Amino acid sequence: MSKDKNFVNKEYNITKRDFRKVFWRSFTLLGSYNFERMEALGFDYSMMPVLKKIYGDDKQRLAEALRRHMEAFNMTVAPSTFVMGISIAMEEKYEKDPSFDVNSINAIKLALMGPLSGIGDTFFWGIFRILAAAIGVSFALKGNIIAPFVFLIMFNVPHFLVRYFGLFIGYRNGNDFLTKIEQSGQMSLFTYCAGIVGITAVGCMIATQIAVSSPLQFTISGNKIVIQEYLDQIMPQLLPLIATLVVYYCLKKKVKVGYIMAGIIIGFICGVLGILA
Amino acid sequence: MILQAMLIGCIAALTALEGDWLGESKFREPLVTGFLVGLVLGDVKQGVIIGGQLQLIWMGATGIGLSAQLDIGTGGTIGTAFALMTGKGAEVAITFGLPVSILMQFMNTVKMTFFSGMMHKADQYAEAVNIRGMTWIHYSCGLITFVLYFFPTFFTIYLGSGAVEAIVKQLPEWVTQGLTAVSSLLPALGFAMLMQILMETRLIPFFIVGFVAAAYTGLDMMAITLIAVAIAWVMYMLKADSVKKEEEDLL
Numbered sequence: 001m002s003k004d005k006n007f008v009n010k011e012y013n014i015t016k017r018d019f020r021k022v023f024w025r026s027f028t029l030l031g032s033y034n035f036e037r038m039e040a041l042g043f044d045y046s047m048m049p050v051l052k053k054i055y056g057d058d059k060q061r062l063a064e065a066l067r068r069h070m071e072a073f074n075m076t077v078a079p080s081t082f083v084m085g086i087s088i089a090m091e092e093k094y095e096k097d098p099s100f101d102v103n104s105i106n107a108i109k110l111a112l113m114g115p116l117s118g119i120g121d122t123f124f125w126g127i128f129r130i131l132a133a134a135i136g137v138s139f140a141l142k143g144n145i146i147a148p149f150v151f152l153i154m155f156n157v158p159h160f161l162v163r164y165f166g167l168f169i170g171y172r173n174g175n176d177f178l179t180k181i182e183q184s185g186q187m188s189l190f191t192y193c194a195g196i197v198g199i200t201a202v203g204c205m206i207a208t209q210i211a212v213s214s215p216l217q218f219t220i221s222g223n224k225i226v227i228q229e230y231l232d233q234i235m236p237q238l239l240p241l242i243a244t245l246v247v248y249y250c251l252k253k254k255v256k257v258g259y260i261m262a263g264i265i266i267g268f269i270c271g272v273l274g275i276l277a
Numbered sequence: 278m279i280l281q282a283m284l285i286g287c288i289a290a291l292t293a294l295e296g297d298w299l300g301e302s303k304f305r306e307p308l309v310t311g312f313l314v315g316l317v318l319g320d321v322k323q324g325v326i327i328g329g330q331l332q333l334i335w336m337g338a339t340g341i342g343l344s345a346q347l348d349i350g351t352g353g354t355i356g357t358a359f360a361l362m363t364g365k366g367a368e369v370a371i372t373f374g375l376p377v378s379i380l381m382q383f384m385n386t387v388k389m390t391f392f393s394g395m396m397h398k399a400d401q402y403a404e405a406v407n408i409r410g411m412t413w414i415h416y417s418c419g420l421i422t423f424v425l426y427f428f429p430t431f432f433t434i435y436l437g438s439g440a441v442e443a444i445v446k447q448l449p450e451w452v453t454q455g456l457t458a459v460s461s462l463l464p465a466l467g468f469a470m471l472m473q474i475l476m477e478t479r480l481i482p483f484f485i486v487g488f489v490a491a492a493y494t495g496l497d498m499m500a501i502t503l504i505a506v507a508i509a510w511v512m513y514m515l516k517a518d519s520v521k522k523e524e525e526d527l528l
Contacts, residue, residue, distance in 0.1 A: 027300030032399075032418035034392035041399050045415045048408060059406050066403035066411070070396070077301050126474040129303065131502060133332055136308045138498045140329025143322045147329060148312040155303050163300070185520045192479070192516075193509040199472075199480045200505035203487025204498060206468050209333050211461040237492040243462055247469035248476075260466070264459055271458025272451045 008171070012092065014053050019171075021049040022088075023164055026081050038074035043084070050088050054095050065091060071106050075113045076120030081163050083112050085170020122191055127198040128155050134201050137209065210240035215277045239276075279435060284317045285358050286431035292350025293385075293426040297419045305350035307331035307357065314357045327360050328353070330367035331374065334463040337470025348385060351426060352378025355433055362438050363445040368456040371463065373441065377433070381426070388425060392418050483508065 008014045029042035047069055055062035075083070087105060094100045136151030216227040231238050250259060270276040291313075292305035303309065311328015315321040335349045356374020363369055395414055402410035476484070483505065490501050 027302075028298050028415065028419070029300065031297040032392055032395070032415045033297070034389045034396060034418075036393035037396045041396060041411065041415050044399075044403070045412060048412075052408070063404050063406045066406065066408075067400065070400055070403050122474065124301075126471070130336070130471060132303075133306065133308060133336060134498050135502070137329045137332050140308055140311070140325045140332065143326050145312065145321050145325050147325050148309045151306065151308045152303060159300075159302065189513065189516050189520050193513045195475055195477065195480050196483045196509040196512060197502065197505040198475045200483045200487035200508070201498070201502055202468055202471050202475065203484040203489075204491040204501040205333075205336070206465075207488050207491035208498065210464045210468070212458070212465070213461075235492070237488075240465065241488065241492075243465035244468050244472070247466050248472045251469050251473050264463075267459045267462040268455035271455040274454070276458040277454070277461065 008168075009092065012053050012095075014050055018049045018053060019167055022046050022084055023081060023167055025049070026077075026084065026163060026167075029077050029080055037070065037072045039077075039080075040070050040073045043073045043080070044069040046081075046084055047087065047091075051091065054088075054091050061095070068102070068106060071109075073109060073113065075117040076124060078124050078159050078162050079116050079120045079166050081167035082116065082170035083109055085167045085172075086112070086174040089171050089174050119187065119191065123194060124159065127194050128158050130198055131201055134205055134209075206240050206244050207237045210237075210243065212239050212243060212276055214239065214275060216275055278438075281317050282431050282435035282438075285314060285354060285434050286427040288313045288317070289351045289354045289430035290423045290426040292354060293348075293422050294419060295350065297422055305353075307335060307349065307353035310350065310354045311357045314354055314361065318358065318361045320361055323361060324357060327357050327367050327370050330460075331356060331370055334367070334371055334460065334467055336464065336467035337473075347375075347378040348381035349378055351381040351430060355430060358434055359438070359441050359445075363442050365445060368453070368460040369445055371460050372456055381429070384425065384429075388422065 006015050006017075008016055008019050025046040025048070026042075029039050029046065031045075032041040033039060044066060048066075051062060051065050051069075055065060069087070086108060090100075090105045090108065094102050094105070132151045132154035135154060136147045139150055140147035214227045214231065218225045235241075247260075247263070250263075267276065288310055292310060295302060295304040307328045308325075309328070311324045311326075311331065312321065313324075315324015315328070318324065331349075331353050335347070335353070352374040353370075355377045356370035356372075359373045360366060360370035395418065399411050399414045402408075402414070472484075486508070487501060487505065490496050490504065491498075496504075
């Protein structure tokens with residue numbers, strides 16, 4: 001591998017600029033998302049600048065490569081450049097050595113889709129998005145207009161870093177990197193620690209961001225009884241906690257969407273009757 | 278009004294293209310659309326507040342699983358627009374936003390089926406090394422998406438706002454009460470969905486810490502997040518050694 005600053009691979013005349021093109025093009029991965037091939041065309045489009053350099057004037061092999069990456073592909077978008085990096089490294093190997101098992105390129109892509117999407121979903125949907133949105137919402141509810149900017153920056157800094165460096169890490173260390181990290185248990189420890197932050201934030205948001213309370217009150221022999229006061233004595237924010245845990249239990253039991261709709265209607269009726277507000 | 282409706286149509290199209298062309302960089306979330314709609318309708322502050330409330334309700338609306346059935350981009354945009362136009366709060370936003378989000382997601386399904394057919398054309402172009410042709414197909418899908426999101430939103434806002442205003446004005450008190458209860462309960466659904474992604478038995482203690490810290494002490498989100506980072510850090514250091522040992526054993 002070349003040490004030259006501007007070349008990623010001198011042999012194929014692949015520059016950092018080409019890699020940056022792949023990086024920017026990867027943002028359109030979902031651009032032609034469809035049920036049959038999912039992100040395939042987006043993946044192919046992202047790879048084009050580098051594929052052209054690798055196969056040069058060999059139109060037939062370039063056509064093969066373009067066709068190869070039209071096979072179905074689907075994963076969380078942020079770490080997808082990692083897979084592109086690995087694919088580029090394998091395409092180079094295949095160009096040099098036509099006896100290289102070309103099917104392994106798509107096999108690797110398929111094999112990485114699942115685990116990388118799992119990790120990606122946990123981090124990007126589960127953790128970065130929640131934390132960024134939680135902080136953003138706490139600004140927004142006070143009417144502070146920096147809220148959307150805080151949210152976008154908090155989410156996109158890790159997003160851009162993973163997307164950019166993922167491409168290079170995938171290219172240089174490819175498979176070794178993933179297998180090492182998975183075998184050593186580093187990844188699961190890291191996911192666990194990120195999960196601690198995520199779930200603590202969820203606990204905090206349940207206590208602060210769900211406004212449900214009970215306006216119910218009775219007068220029994222001249223004494224006014226306000227239900228919410230009793231609930232607060234048991235535990236502050238008891239209703240939000242119960243509501244969330246009940247819904248969570250239902251989701252975990254995989255109840256039908258209809259039951260959730262029914263729950264919403266019950267909530268509506270409770271509102272009408274003045275039990276909840 | 279026609280200009281405002283067009284701009285709001287563009288915001289809805291942006292939320293769809295956010296996935297298509299901007300790599301899911303989260304422009305579709307209500308926090309952002311609330312701000313943009315507020316900007317168009319001349320009340321940024323109220324837009325951001327309603328955006329924040331909708332964000333809570335749709336906190337669990339991720340692109341995965343059950344919640345992928347909701348298009349929060351268009352739903353949030355139209356919902357916030359109607360809430361601002363009628364001078365009401367998040368309960369109006371959710372009442373109109375929710376059905377829109379379900380309808381638009383249905384349309385999205387039709388769109389993705391249609392795009393499947395275009396892939397065979399892309400295959401032919403790939404075999405002929407027609408890179409320009411492939412690029413064109415890739416981007417024309419985005420252009421179609423723009424049209425499919427811009428026009429319905431534009432017409433909904435332009436033609437619907439009068440009707441919506443009339444409906445909202447005539448809502449009897451009991452309906453408003455019911456809607457308020459629903460909109461204050463819905464965030465529970467959002468958080469439950471989040472828990473579905475994150476929850477493991479060994480994380481329950483930290484869930485309790487987060488809830489109790491907020492409910493009893495009144496510490497704010499930022500403070501509790503930082504405490505959580507500190508706890509996670511400690512847990513990492515405690516466990517890193519044993520992981521390293523395992524690693525050495527493997528080698």
